Amino acid sequence: MPKNAFYAQSGGVTAVINASACGVIEAARRHGDKIGKVYAGRNGIIGALTEDLIDTSQESEAAIAALRYTPSGAFGSCRYKLKSLEENKREYDRLMEVFKAHDIGYFFYNGGGDSADTCHKVSQLSEKLGFPIQAIHVAKTVDNDLPITDNCPGFGSVAKYIAVSTREASYDVRSMAKTSTKIFVIEVMGRHAGWIAAAGGLAADAENDIPVVILFPEIEFDQERFFARVKAMVDKYDYCSVVVSEGAKWPDGRFLAEQGTRDAFGHAQLGGAAPVVANMIKDALGYKYHWAVADYMQRAARHIASKTDVDQAYALGQAAVEAAVRGENAIMPAIKRISNDPYEWEIISAPLSEVANVEKMMPREFISEDGFGITQACRDYLVPLIQGEDYPPYENGMPKYVTLKNEAVAKKLPAFEI
Amino acid sequence: MPKNAFYAQSGGVTAVINASACGVIEAARRHGDKIGKVYAGRNGIIGALTEDLIDTSQESEAAIAALRYTPSGAFGSCRYKLKSLEENKREYDRLMEVFKAHDIGYFFYNGGGDSADTCHKVSQLSEKLGFPIQAIHVAKTVDNDLPITDNCPGFGSVAKYIAVSTREASYDVRSMAKTSTKIFVIEVMGRHAGWIAAAGGLAADAENDIPVVILFPEIEFDQERFFARVKAMVDKYDYCSVVVSEGAKWPDGRFLAEQGTRDAFGHAQLGGAAPVVANMIKDALGYKYHWAVADYMQRAARHIASKTDVDQAYALGQAAVEAAVRGENAIMPAIKRISNDPYEWEIISAPLSEVANVEKMMPREFISEDGFGITQACRDYLVPLIQGEDYPPYENGMPKYVTLKNEAVAKKLPAFEI
Numbered sequence: 001m002p003k004n005a006f007y008a009q010s011g012g013v014t015a016v017i018n019a020s021a022c023g024v025i026e027a028a029r030r031h032g033d034k035i036g037k038v039y040a041g042r043n044g045i046i047g048a049l050t051e052d053l054i055d056t057s058q059e060s061e062a063a064i065a066a067l068r069y070t071p072s073g074a075f076g077s078c079r080y081k082l083k084s085l086e087e088n089k090r091e092y093d094r095l096m097e098v099f100k101a102h103d104i105g106y107f108f109y110n111g112g113g114d115s116a117d118t119c120h121k122v123s124q125l126s127e128k129l130g131f132p133i134q135a136i137h138v139a140k141t142v143d144n145d146l147p148i149t150d151n152c153p154g155f156g157s158v159a160k161y162i163a164v165s166t167r168e169a170s171y172d173v174r175s176m177a178k179t180s181t182k183i184f185v186i187e188v189m190g191r192h193a194g195w196i197a198a199a200g201g202l203a204a205d206a207e208n209d210i211p212v213v214i215l216f217p218e219i220e221f222d223q224e225r226f227f228a229r230v231k232a233m234v235d236k237y238d239y240c241s242v243v244v245s246e247g248a249k250w251p252d253g254r255f256l257a258e259q260g261t262r263d264a265f266g267h268a269q270l271g272g273a274a275p276v277v278a279n280m281i282k283d284a285l286g287y288k289y290h291w292a293v294a295d296y297m298q299r300a301a302r303h304i305a306s307k308t309d310v311d312q313a314y315a316l317g318q319a320a321v322e323a324a325v326r327g328e329n330a331i332m333p334a335i336k337r338i339s340n341d342p343y344e345w346e347i348i349s350a351p352l353s354e355v356a357n358v359e360k361m362m363p364r365e366f367i368s369e370d371g372f373g374i375t376q377a378c379r380d381y382l383v384p385l386i387q388g389e390d391y392p393p394y395e396n397g398m399p400k401y402v403t404l405k406n407e408a409v410a411k412k413l414p415a416f417e418i
Numbered sequence: 419m420p421k422n423a424f425y426a427q428s429g430g431v432t433a434v435i436n437a438s439a440c441g442v443i444e445a446a447r448r449h450g451d452k453i454g455k456v457y458a459g460r461n462g463i464i465g466a467l468t469e470d471l472i473d474t475s476q477e478s479e480a481a482i483a484a485l486r487y488t489p490s491g492a493f494g495s496c497r498y499k500l501k502s503l504e505e506n507k508r509e510y511d512r513l514m515e516v517f518k519a520h521d522i523g524y525f526f527y528n529g530g531g532d533s534a535d536t537c538h539k540v541s542q543l544s545e546k547l548g549f550p551i552q553a554i555h556v557a558k559t560v561d562n563d564l565p566i567t568d569n570c571p572g573f574g575s576v577a578k579y580i581a582v583s584t585r586e587a588s589y590d591v592r593s594m595a596k597t598s599t600k601i602f603v604i605e606v607m608g609r610h611a612g613w614i615a616a617a618g619g620l621a622a623d624a625e626n627d628i629p630v631v632i633l634f635p636e637i638e639f640d641q642e643r644f645f646a647r648v649k650a651m652v653d654k655y656d657y658c659s660v661v662v663s664e665g666a667k668w669p670d671g672r673f674l675a676e677q678g679t680r681d682a683f684g685h686a687q688l689g690g691a692a693p694v695v696a697n698m699i700k701d702a703l704g705y706k707y708h709w710a711v712a713d714y715m716q717r718a719a720r721h722i723a724s725k726t727d728v729d730q731a732y733a734l735g736q737a738a739v740e741a742a743v744r745g746e747n748a749i750m751p752a753i754k755r756i757s758n759d760p761y762e763w764e765i766i767s768a769p770l771s772e773v774a775n776v777e778k779m780m781p782r783e784f785i786s787e788d789g790f791g792i793t794q795a796c797r798d799y800l801v802p803l804i805q806g807e808d809y810p811p812y813e814n815g816m817p818k819y820v821t822l823k824n825e826a827v828a829k830k831l832p833a834f835e836i
Contacts, residue, residue, distance in 0.1 A: 013593045015586075043596035072589035078597040164817060168433075168718035171490035171819060175431045178461035179496040184714055202816065209821075274711075275690070293692075295710035296602055300586035304721055306815065386815035397724065397804035398620065399582060401589060403627075 002034050003105025005324070006048060007056075008041035009140075010111030010118075013073040014154030015161075015302040016313035017140045020110050021074060022067035023317025024138065025056055029064075034325045039102060039409055043076035045109075045118065049091060049418050051098050053409040066402035068314060069392035071302035074404050080418075081114045085121055092125050094416050099133060101412045106134050106324045110317075112141035112152070113359060116332060120352035123330035136320040137332035137352055140313070142299050144195040147358040148350040149334035153316060154299065156309030156385035159199035161301040162188050162243070163386060165294065166203035170210045170241045173290065177239035183230070183281050183289040184241045187274035189298060191247040194218050194362050196298070200243030201374035202382060211237045212373070215277065217247030218362055219371040221256060227284045229372050234287060242281075244273045303399055307388025308343070319347045343384035420452050421523025423742075424466060425474075426459035427558075428529030428536075431491040432572030433579075433720040434731035435558045438528050439492060440485035441735025442556065443474050447482075452743045457520060457827055461494035463527075463536065467509060467836050469516050471827040484820035486732060487810035489720035492822050498836075500536045503543060510543050512834050517551060519830045524552050524742045528735070530559035530570070531777060534750060538770035541748040554738045555750035555770055558731070560717050562613040565776040566768040567752035571734060572717065574727030574803035577617035579719040580606050580661070581804060583712065584621035588628045588659045591708065595657035601648070601699050601707040602659045605692035607716060609665040612636050612780050614716070618661030619792035620800060629655045630791070633695065635665030636780055637789040639674060645702045647790050652705060660699075662691045721817055725806025726761070737765045761802030 007024050009017055021040070028035045040054040041047030047054070054075055056064070067074055082091055099107070109119040116137045123135035139146050144155035166186055173184040190196040194216035204210040211233035215221060233240035248256045257273040278289040312335055319333035331349045338344040366378035374382075392399040425442050427435055439458075446453045458472040459465030465472070472493055474482070485492055500509055517525070527537040534555045541553035557564050562573035584604055591602040608614040612634035622628040629651035633639065651658035666674045675691040696707040730753055737751035749767045756762040784796035792800075810817040 009593070013590055046596060070589070071586050073593035076596055077593045079594070080597055160815060163815075164721050165715045165719070167816065167819070168489050168720060169714040171488070172431055172714045172718040175427070175491035175495045176497070178464060178494055179498055186715070205814075205816070207821075208819075272693070290713050291711065292713035292715050293709065293711045294715070295708050296587040296590045297583045297604070297710050297712070300590040301583070302586060303582050308815075383814055388815065389809070389812055391807070391809070394807055396623075396801055397578060397581075397726075397806065398585065398623070401585070401626075403625075 002036045004036040004103050005038045005106035005108060006041065006099065006104045007038055007108040008044045008048060008110065009073040009075055009077040010044050010109060010115035011077060011079060012142065012299065013077050014140060014142055014299050015071040015157040015305045016153050016310050017110060018067040018070045018072065018074050019310050019313035020138050020140060020153060020317035022064055023314040024108050024321055025064050027318040027321035031321065031325050035106060035321070036103070039104065040075040042406065044078035044080065045082065046078045046080055046418065048098050049094055049416055051411045051413050051416065053102060054406045055409045058407045059404050063402055063404055068310065069302060070401040071300045075406065082118045082121070085125060092121065095122065096125065096129060096131055097413060100131065102409065105132060106136070108136050108138055108320050110138040110140050112143065113146060113357065116146065116352055117356040120330060120356045123352065134324045134329045136324050136328065137355065138317055138320045139332055139334065142189060142196065143193060145193050145359045147355055147360045150337040150345065151335060151385055153309060153313035155195060156306035157301065158189065158196055158298050159382060160306040160386035161298050161304050162196055162199045162294065163202035164304055166200045166212065166241060166243060167208060167210065169292065170203055170212070173239045173241065180288055181290050182234055182239045182287040183278060185244060185274045185278045185289060185291040187244050187246055187272050187293045190217060190245045192217060192359065194245050197243050197245035198362065198366060198374050198378055199382060202379070202386065203241065211240045213240060213242045214372055214374070215242065215244040215248040216367055216371065217245050217249060219367060220251050221248055223280070229370070230281055231285055242277060244277050246273055248273055302392055305390050306386045307390035308385055310390045315347060323349060340380050340384055343387060420450070420454045422454040422521050423456045423524035423526060424459065424517065424522045425456055425526040426462045426466060426528065427491040427493055427495040428462050428527060428533035429495060429497060430560065430717065431495050432558060432560055432717050433489040433575040433723045434571050434728050435528060436485040436488045436490065436492050437728050437731035438556050438558060438571060438735035440482055441732040442526050442739055443482050445736040445739035449739065449743050453524060453739070454521070457522065458493040460824065462496035462498065463500065464496045464498055464836060466516050467512055467834055469829045469831050469834065471520060472824045473827045476825045477822050481820055481822055486728065487720060488819040489718045493824065499532045500539070503539055510539065513540065514543065514547060514549055515831060518549065520827065523550060524554070526554050526556055526738050528556040528558050530561065531564060531775065534564065534770060535774040538748060538774045541770065552742045552747045554742050554746065555773065556735055556738045557750055557752065560607060560614065561611060563611050563777045565773055565778045568755040568763065569753060569803055571727060571731035573613060574724035575719065576607070576614055576716050577800060578724040578804035579716050579722050580614055580617045580712065581620035582722055584618045584630065584659055584661060585626060585628065587710065588621055588630070591657045591659065598706055599708050600652055600657045600705040601696060603662060603692045603696045603707060603709040605662050605664055605690050605711045608635060608663045610635060610777065612663050615661050615663035616780065616784060616792050616796055617800060620797070620804065621659065629658045631658060631660045632790055632792070633660065633662040633666040634785055634789065635663050635667060637785060638669050639666055641698070647788070648699055649703055660695060662695050664691055666691055720810055723808050724804045725808035726803055728808045733765060741767060758798050758802055761805060
């Protein structure tokens with residue numbers, strides 16, 4: 001009997017993490033000789049710890065195929081980081097116990113840096129215990145901060161959403177600027193790195209002369225230079241769009257969003273960086289503003305996903321299974337860029353020992369010298385990642401996303417407290 | 419020589435106001451025997467007052483055709499309401515002077531309630547002065563509050579955007595609810611009426627059992643009942659999506675957004691209704707939240723426009739010209755619904771005397787008895803308006819919107835102070 005596989009989604013979900021799930025499950029189904037059933041963790045790794053497994057073999061081919069165009073995490077995700085082996089051997093032992101009980105020989109973990117680390121530890125432990133588990137990491141993160149891989153599934157679609165939304169809203173504010181709004185501020189995700197903020201820079205191009213000022217987490221915020229930059233843009237264009245990363249910081253290290261604002265009851269301020277930035281521009285320069293916070297909309301926006309991103313998410317899921325079938329272990333399939341134009345890429349194997357606990361930051365040469373924009377090198381990097389549209393099917397005017405049955409596998413072990 | 423036409427865009431722009439401009443200009447070009455050039459006001463009616471006219475005959479057929487899929491106001495819009503004839507005869511006289519100087523016999527005004535009123539006054543004045551101007555209003559407003567017409571171009575596309583975004587973000591929060599976010603709050607436009615908020619209710623349907631709680635401007639906010647409702651949803655589903663209209667109000671009439679919040683310098687609070695609602699849920703019920711403010715993104719989102727909306731926007735622009743050519747005056751082409759399923763509609767003529775200064779509110783029977791949702795009647799009304807997708811063309815991963823040349827017509831009159 002072939003071993004079963006365990007698959008789990010980890011951390012913040014994306015528009016395309018289910019496309020990776022689709023790639024994993026469809027590839028596993030093609031390798032019935034080597035892989036038995038694919039069990040998914042309900043709510044990620046918590047599902048493994050609590051033995052709450054979903055039997056994906058109960059889902060129809062059509063339902064699994066629909067994962068390719070369904071945003072979010074179809075099996076549920078979680079924010080739960082396993083501690084080190086030393087600190088929490090109990091949890092790793094439990095994982096092994098559950099894997100043994102359900103005859104699991106493959107561990108596919110779909111997430112970012114933390115889950116790459118967990119995946120790596122599982123493979124080390126399995127070796128140590130002499131219990132064979134092939135642990136393969138499937139890359140996913142809108143933050144685009146995993147090393148070795150050229151980019152991370154999830155990022156391209158957020159980038160496309162932010163680029164398109166910034167262009168559209170810029171056209172809008174341009175129309176209104178004569179008598180009304182001159183400033184549009186959009187807040188985007190990225191607490192540590194400015195990859196998503198950089199995508200706002202794609203709103204402008206050779207045929208779209210749009211003034212976009214970007215506030216990156218990587219660049220120390222200089223309020224006076226920022227005001228001067230915005231004023232110069234308004235003087236020239238009559239309006240200005242500002243893309244602010246949620247991770248943008250004051251020189252003292254506080255986030256821009258932390259304004260020390262209190263409500264009538266003394267509660268800390270409620271808002272994000274966008275209203276703070278919009279308001280400071282109004283105070284200093286007097287311009288009327290509008291602001292938006294994209295929040296979950298940006299990472300869930302499957303309706304405007306990048307086809308490149310969807311293709312890569314699927315391909316990496318599939319490659320994870322192919323690698324497992326070939327006998328690989330402790331690796332992460334990664335994207336290697338071959339050329340920018342035409343965009344060509346291939347999949348390579350990255351050892352988890354080199355992926356875990358390494359964060360890839362934006363190179364300084366991707367940010368313009370003045371710190372408020374992107375360079376041509378950044379554009380050359382980003383543009384291929386937003387190529388192509390991959391629209392979901394619609395019914396009655398709405399995207400027809402799938403909700404799986406998610407039937408539970410019968411438990412075999414005593415309960416476990418997490 | 420046929421008379422020229424004047425066309426202007428007014429108030430907040432939309433994803434489809436340019437589709438109406440496209441309808442006006444293409445129809446006018448087909449009626450060269452009756453209509454000379456189409457001059458557009460640069461930045462709306464201000465362009466007429468300052469004699470800043472754009473010669474649309476300088477734009478290629480392809481550029482005008484591209485207006486159909488370009489969001490925003492291609493000629494610029496403005497927030498500038500002409501006062502009554504008695505209060506500001508000077509401005510009306512100036513309009514007539516400019517129209518005479520440029521041999522304008524047709525006035526097409528593309529906007530909401532205020533511009534319908536202006537359009538009506540222009541037609542009355544022209545009659546009074548014996549200077550023949552046919553004034554036709556082209557409906558546009560995301561607020562969906564014009565009378566007689568079944569719905570207003572611009573609304574269907576915002577409705578689709580909000581419905582799709584709420585569904586997508588709900589899938590996202592559902593994935594995260596086990597260990598992280600349980601509440602997603604999205605703030606939508608609509609200061610006076612809850613039409614756009616109602617569209618958030620379309621996120622749920624027979625196949626998508628999503629808990630959506632809506633805060634309408636029409637319903638007095640009852641905080642305790644709201645908390646009970648949200649708690650019931652979280653108890654049942656483990657998560658809840660909240661759609662809050664920017665117009666939602668406390669029982670004393672203040673907007674929810676007005677929390678009396680002050681920053682360290684004593685400035686009034688910065689945020690919108692979404693962070694206020696998210697925070698009060700956290701305080702009362704302890705749930706982790708995320709919130710988004712769609713702002714301009716919702717009305718500029720041509721990438722996810724409703725095909726029905728685009729078709730109607732174009733058809734009303736075209737119908738305005740056809741009506742003018744037939745000799746009609748002081749009217750607004752309006753949409754009459756013939757049937758819901760299949761959705762059928764036709765265009766009728768609404769007299770401006772019955773359009774000006776009338777606001778169409780949401781009927782109470784469109785809001786569920788408990789005040790937090792939409793009824794089947796509301797659903798039957800809304801669903802046809804979001805039917806169909808009408809994607810813009812893309813190039814290099816980005817929508818290829820048009821920016822016109824907007825060449826000015828030579829001025830013939832002395833300057834005018836506004």
